Amino acid sequence: MTDTSVPAAPGPTDRNIPRGKRGALRWWVLAFLFAFLAFMLAPIFLALNNAIKTATDYATNGPLALPQSFTVEGLLGFWSYVDFTSKIWNSLLLSAAVALFGVILSLLNAYAIGVGRIRGGRATLVILLLGIMIPQESLVYPLYYLAKSSGLYDSLWAPIIIFTVLQSAFGTYLLSAVMTTFPHEILEAARVDGANRWQILWYVVTPILRPTLAVLATFFFIWTWNEFLIPLVLLVSNANQTVSVAMGALSGQYVSQPTITAAAALLGITPTIIFFLIFQRTLTKGVVVGAVK
Amino acid sequence: MGAVSINSVRKSFGHVDVLHNISVDIAEGEFVVLVGPSGCGKSTLLRMIAGLEDISAGDISIDGRIVNALEPKDRDIAMVFQSYALYPHMTVADNMGFSLKLAGVPKADRRKRVEEAAAILGLTDYLDRLPRQLSGGQRQRVAMGRAIVRKPAVFLFDEPLSNLDAKLRVHMRSEIKQNHQRFRTTTVYVTHDQIEAMTMADRIVVMNAGRVEQIGSPLELYDRPANLFVAGFIGSPAMNMLSGRLEADAFVAADGTRIALAEHRAAGAGRAVTLGIRAEHFALDGEGLAAEVLTVEPTGSETQVLMRLAGQDVVASFRERVTALPGQTLGVRPMAEAFHLFDSETGVRI
Numbered sequence: 001m002t003d004t005s006v007p008a009a010p011g012p013t014d015r016n017i018p019r020g021k022r023g024a025l026r027w028w029v030l031a032f033l034f035a036f037l038a039f040m041l042a043p044i045f046l047a048l049n050n051a052i053k054t055a056t057d058y059a060t061n062g063p064l065a066l067p068q069s070f071t072v073e074g075l076l077g078f079w080s081y082v083d084f085t086s087k088i089w090n091s092l093l094l095s096a097a098v099a100l101f102g103v104i105l106s107l108l109n110a111y112a113i114g115v116g117r118i119r120g121g122r123a124t125l126v127i128l129l130l131g132i133m134i135p136q137e138s139l140v141y142p143l144y145y146l147a148k149s150s151g152l153y154d155s156l157w158a159p160i161i162i163f164t165v166l167q168s169a170f171g172t173y174l175l176s177a178v179m180t181t182f183p184h185e186i187l188e189a190a191r192v193d194g195a196n197r198w199q200i201l202w203y204v205v206t207p208i209l210r211p212t213l214a215v216l217a218t219f220f221f222i223w224t225w226n227e228f229l230i231p232l233v234l235l236v237s238n239a240n241q242t243v244s245v246a247m248g249a250l251s252g253q254y255v256s257q258p259t260i261t262a263a264a265a266l267l268g269i270t271p272t273i274i275f276f277l278i279f280q281r282t283l284t285k286g287v288v289v290g291a292v293k
Numbered sequence: 294m295g296a297v298s299i300n301s302v303r304k305s306f307g308h309v310d311v312l313h314n315i316s317v318d319i320a321e322g323e324f325v326v327l328v329g330p331s332g333c334g335k336s337t338l339l340r341m342i343a344g345l346e347d348i349s350a351g352d353i354s355i356d357g358r359i360v361n362a363l364e365p366k367d368r369d370i371a372m373v374f375q376s377y378a379l380y381p382h383m384t385v386a387d388n389m390g391f392s393l394k395l396a397g398v399p400k401a402d403r404r405k406r407v408e409e410a411a412a413i414l415g416l417t418d419y420l421d422r423l424p425r426q427l428s429g430g431q432r433q434r435v436a437m438g439r440a441i442v443r444k445p446a447v448f449l450f451d452e453p454l455s456n457l458d459a460k461l462r463v464h465m466r467s468e469i470k471q472n473h474q475r476f477r478t479t480t481v482y483v484t485h486d487q488i489e490a491m492t493m494a495d496r497i498v499v500m501n502a503g504r505v506e507q508i509g510s511p512l513e514l515y516d517r518p519a520n521l522f523v524a525g526f527i528g529s530p531a532m533n534m535l536s537g538r539l540e541a542d543a544f545v546a547a548d549g550t551r552i553a554l555a556e557h558r559a560a561g562a563g564r565a566v567t568l569g570i571r572a573e574h575f576a577l578d579g580e581g582l583a584a585e586v587l588t589v590e591p592t593g594s595e596t597q598v599l600m601r602l603a604g605q606d607v608v609a610s611f612r613e614r615v616t617a618l619p620g621q622t623l624g625v626r627p628m629a630e631a632f633h634l635f636d637s638e639t640g641v642r643i
C-alpha cells in the first residue's frame with residue numbers, strides 16, 4: 001500500500017526554466033485555453049443571447065447582436081407549452097433509475113467475472129461488448145416489438161430496462177477490468193475472516209470501489225439523459241416523454257420562431273450543466289479509476 | 294488445541310505438480326517454520342492449510358479433524374499475509390474487529406477484544422486511523438492484531454516481514470516470538486530467509502522443489518544436515534563444499550590434497566563425495582594445510598578469511614585476529630570431528 005498522504009516534493013523542472021520564459025509560455029497556454037473555452041461556450045451563449053430577446057429584436061438585429069430587449073416569454077411559453085416540468089421529472093426518473101440499476105447490475109456481473117472468475121467470463125464480456133458496438137438504430141425495431149408485446153410500450157419501464165442492460169454492458173466491461181486487478185490477498189483475508197461471497201462484495205469490494213461506482217453512475221445518468229432515439233420511439237404519449245424527446249420533436253414547429261427555439265435549447269442544456277456542477281467532484285476524483293492499493 | 298497434521302499431501306496446478314507427497318506433524322503450541330528457496334511451494338502448502346487452495350491428494354487435519362473440505366472460516370485458523378492485506382477503507386479497529394463482526398459478536402464485546410489486542414501490540418493510539426496513515430511496522434502489527442483477536446487454534450504467517458526494512462525486521466521478529474511465548478498458539482510461519490527460520494523456529498521444515506528435505510530443530514539442521522541441499526541452505530556464511538573422493542581414513546580433494554577424517558570409513562571407500570566444512574571449523578595451525586589468502590574481513594569479534602584450499606575457494610572464520618595479507622599463505626587445520634560427508638551423486642549424508 002502506498003502512502004498517498006505524503007506531499008510530492010517540488011519538481012526541479014520548475015526552477016530550471018528562466019523566469020521570463022516561463023511567464024511567456026504561461027500566457028500562451030492561458031490564451032489558448034481561453035480561445036478553447038470561448039469556442040465551447042459559443043452555442044450556450046447563442047442560446048442564452050437569443051432566448052431572452054423579443055421576436056422583433058431578433059428580426060431587426062440578427063442572432064449575433066446583443067439583446068436590446070429583455071423578455072422571458074419565450075422561456076415561459078416553451079416551458080408551459082411542452083409541460084417541461086413533467087418532462088424533467090420523466091428524464092430524472094429514467095436517468096436515476098438507469099444509473100442505479102445499471103451500476104448494481106454491472107457490479108454483480110463484474111464481481112462474478114473479475115473476482116469469481118466464472119467459466120466463460122471472457123466470452124460473456126465479448127458478447128456484452130457487441131451490445132455496446134451495435135448501433136442503436138438497428139435495435140430500435142426489435143425493441144419496439146418487444147415493448148409492444150410485453151405491454152411495456154409507452155411506459156417509462158421500457159427505456160429503463162433497455163438502458164440498464166445496454167449501459168451495464170459497458171459497466172460490466174469496465175468493472176471486470178478493475179476487479180481482475182483487485183488485490184487477491186484482501187479477498188482471501190476476508191475469506192479467512194469468515195466472510196461469504198455476498199459479505200465480501202458488500203463489506204470489502206463495494207466500499208473500496210465506491211469512487212469508481214460513483215463515476216459509472218454519473219456517466220449512466222448523463223448518457224441516459226441525453227438519449228433520444230429509443231425514448232422517442234417507445235414513449236409516444238406526451239405525458240411520458242423525456243426532455244430530449246420534447247426538444248427534438250417540437251423544435252420543428254418553431255423554425256419560424258427562432259427565439260423560442262433558442263429558449264428550448266437553453267432549457268435543454270441547463271439541466272446537463274447543473275448535473276455537471278453537482279457531479280464534477282466525483283468525476284474528477286474518480287478519474288483514478290481502479291486505484292486500489 | 295491446534296495440532297496440525299499434514300499427510301501425504303500433493304498439489305498440482307493443471308499438469309504441473311507443485312508439491313509431492315508432503316507429510317509434516319505439528320504439535321500443539323509449536324512454532325514451525327517452512328523455509329526454502331522462492332518457488333519451492335511453501336506458500337502453496339500454507340494456503341492449503343488455510344483452505345485457500347484445494348488439496349489435490351492426501352489430507353490435512355487440525356485437532357484430529359480432517360479439514361480438506363472445510364472453508365477457511367471453519368478451520369479455526371488466522372492468517373497474516375505478506376502484503377498485510379488490510380482493508381484500506383476500514384479503521385484499524387474495524388480491520389481488527391471484522392472477523393468478530395461477521396461472527397456476530399456483540400459490539401461492546403468486540404470493542405473490548407480489539408482494545409485488548411491493540412494494547413498488546415502497542416496500537417491503542419491508532420485505533421481510529423486508516424491503514425494508509427500507518428507506517429509499515431504498524432500495518433504489520435494490525436495484520437497480527439487481526440489474527441490475535443480471533444483467538445484461533447493456529448496462526449499462519451506467509452513471509453510477514455519481507456516488506457520491512459532490515460532493522461524493523463529484526464525487531465518484529467522478536468515481537469512475533471514474544472507473542473508466541475505469551476499465547477502459545479500453534480504457528481506455521483513461511484519464510485525464504487534461513488536466519489529468520491533459525492532464530493524463530495522450534496522446528497524447521499526445509500523444503501525444496503516441492504519436497505521436504507529435512508525436518509528438525511534449528512541446531513539439528515545446523516549440526517547434522519541430512520543432505521547437500523540442507524547443508525548449503527542453512528547457516529551463514531554457507532557451508533564450504535569440497536568435492537573429491539573418499540578413502541578409508543581420508544578425503545582426497547580433486548587436486549590430490551589429503552584431508553584426514555576423524556573416523557575410519559572403510560565402507561564407501563573410492564566413491565565420489567562432497568566434504569562439507571563450516572567456516573568456524575578451521576583452526577590456525579602452522580603445520581596444517583597451506584591455504585592462499587584471497588581476502589581478509591575483520592569484524593572485530595572474528596575474522597573472515599576467503600582462501601584457496603585444495604584448489605577450491607573456502608571461507609573460514611577465526612576467533613583470532615588474522616594479520617595475513619592477500620597473496621600470503623596461511624596454515625589451517627580443518628577440524629575433522631565437525632566434518633559433514635555427502636554422497637556426491639545422491640547428495641545424501643554418509
Ligand SMILES: Nc1ncnc2c1ncn2[C@@H]1O[C@H](COP(=O)(O)OP(=O)(O)O)[C@@H](O)[C@H]1O
Pocket residue numbers: 306311329330331332333334335336337338
Ligand atoms: N495459482 C497457481 N497456478 C499455477 N501455478 C502456481 C499457482 N500458485 C503457485 N504456482 C506455482 O507453484 C510453485 C510454488 O509456488 P509458491 O507456493 O508460491 O512458492 P513459494 O511460496 O515457496 O515461493 C511455483 O512454481 C509457482 O509458480
Ligand SMILES: [Mg+2]
Pocket residue numbers: 335336337452
Ligand atoms: Mg511464497
